[in-house]
Amino acid sequence: MLKKGYKLYSVLLGKCPRCHEESMYTTKNPYKISTTLKLNDNCSSCNLKYQIEPSFFYGSMYVSYPIGIAFTVPPFVISHVLLKASLLTTFFAITGTLIICLPLIARLARNVWINFFVNFDKEVSKKNNNA
Numbered sequence: 333m334l335k336k337g338y339k340l341y342s343v344l345l346g347k348c349p350r351c352h353e354e355s356m357y358t359t360k361n362p363y364k365i366s367t368t369l370k371l372n373d374n375c376s377s378c379n380l381k382y383q384i385e386p387s388f389f390y391g392s393m394y395v396s397y398p399i400g401i402a403f404t405v406p407p408f409v410i411s412h413v414l415l416k417a418s419l420l421t422t423f424f425a426i427t428g429t430l431i432i433c434l435p436l437i438a439r440l441a442r443n444v445w446i447n448f449f450v451n452f453d454k455e456v457s458k459k460n461n462n463a
């Protein structure tokens with residue numbers, strides 16, 4: 333599942349959605365806040381332009397919501413169900429998790445969003461590997 337050719341590979345690793353060769357982001361570490369959402373203009377392998385149209389990644393906000401919800405389930409289960417913490421404590425656990433995971437959620441949302449519109453191209457990937 334986590335190898336080239338699968339969308340999950342591009343989504344989880346932030347790779348170019350068309351060739352899966354290089355990272356879309358200028359820095360690998362999402363916690364370097366000044367460059368968390370900074371994208372390369374084009375893929376150096378297949379020349380895909382990441383910003384498909386102006387404000388393209390605004391749409392990733394729709395995706396970040398369910399991803400954020402998914403990130404709140406573990407702290408809820410751990411604090412409220414397993415540790416029997418109060419609702420206020422659970423709220424702070426969830427809020428803290430969301431704040432800490434914000435760079436990851438933002439990048440994941442962008443990766444999912446661009447993968448809705450760009451599919452893996454085996455020919456492009458193969459051509460680049462042989463060259």
Ligand SMILES: [Zn+2]
Pocket residue numbers: 348349350351352353354375376377378379380
């Ligand atoms: Zn590419």
